[in-house]
Amino acid sequence: MKRSIQWLGTTGAFALVFSPALAAAAPVGTAANSSISNSVTVSYNVGGVAQTPITSAADVFTVDRKIDLVVTTQDSSAVVVTPGQTNAVTTFTVTNNSNATIDFLLAAAQQAGGTARFTGNDTTDLSNVRVYVETNGSAGWQAADTQATSLAAVASGDAVTVYIVSDVPVATAQAAQATMILTATAASGVTATTGYAGTGGSAISQTPTGTANGKTTMETVFADAQAEAQTGDGLKDGKHAARSDYRVDTAQLSVAKYSRVISDPFSGAASPRAIPGAVVEYCIVVQNASTTISATSVSVSDTVDAATLTGVTAPTIGGSFNGTDTCTGGTGGSWTSTAGGIYQYSVGTVAASSTSLVRFQATIR
């Protein structure tokens, strides 16, 4: 039996079928199961008289199904996350370079140590790892995209954006890296849910090499490349994979409190001693050592011992710190709360690689 597929010479028309959010490209090669039929017509003369042209029998064979897919990451460097962050996103593209419309199984895995995708090593794992398929038409991951385990009916040449979405444990250390592996496996039988997102399905098998090939039957041949070694992907195995990294980068706050006696009732400011009645100046230094991440909603609380100190002044904010014990300059501020002898000041944002100062004075009882 001759199974034939109408070959459409103008492949550009396919692009119109898909919504703009999904990358649609020209099909890759002649569609699987197409028939290639060749015949010739001959005209000739005999004795100077034209003979009826004759046509050879058509020689027909079938184009087989070539399974080829590529997974790449759209990230160009590690995705920066902070401890406790939910729904941190790494982004991938799954491209069907087969000459047929096929489904894909999707699997996200965490790399177990070793070299990370971009720089450094994989040192930690994240939690609540999920796979989403871009379905809502807005670039980037949104909760409205569809969580899925498979891709349904990806046409030849089409590319689909897939996200790995994870949560970062609060205890994750600064500079820790978690490498994610997205593996796509050529499949069939996936049930479409929304857009390309789907559920179920099972992996496609290659026609075994020992099986006799039929000239007019469609065989399945794996032609995919081998991905990076850390993914565990093999050559021509109907799968492909790519990696991306999460890197923890958080504000690194340190706080220090310095004090000096600035005057006493006897010698004034000339050579002050910490005797009753002397004025002590405190300087609280809040430093953010991160070069990239700001700390926000920073608040300083200082418990002043009412038994030994009195006359706490309003704080002076900003200025400069001499590195040993002295703050100078700054502008006047006010405590946000002094309840219970706890003097609280809201610093707000401490930018990356910057220092915030809170200075006040008190008198020794």
Added chain:
Amino acid sequence: MSHRLLTAVCAIALGAGFAVPAFARAPAVALEGDVKLVRQVTENGRTSERLEEPNQVLPGDRLVFTTRYTNGGAEPATDFVVTNPLPGPVKLARVDSFEVSVDGGKTFGALAALKATGADGKPRAAELADVTHVRWRLASIAPGASGEVKYFAEVR
């Protein structure tokens, strides 16, 4: 492999009814088509080409289509013209000693001399992928003589 013998004399006789013309005993021209897959084989560092049956055919594979002809009659067949439309899923891989058409067989010539319509609607030099037909012209085939014509193509 298909093999069909068409006798021109029969076709003519049917077409012309009972008016059997003078060339009723005209020679039979037989055609036999064949297609093979051209597989690159690297052995001991040397690459050679091997022809295989087209059982496993994937996009990008190279094929060679051959038509063998035999003049089984007693008289020479002259002005022998073999026209071969290219199957849609293949494109010509290289030009050879044949004429090509890029307009569905209406006009033939050397590829370099032909024009096709570009994506912008303007004429441009025809390319291998534009070829729709190939054609061979042989002046005469002696009685009993045979030969073959072939072209190389690539699965799109």
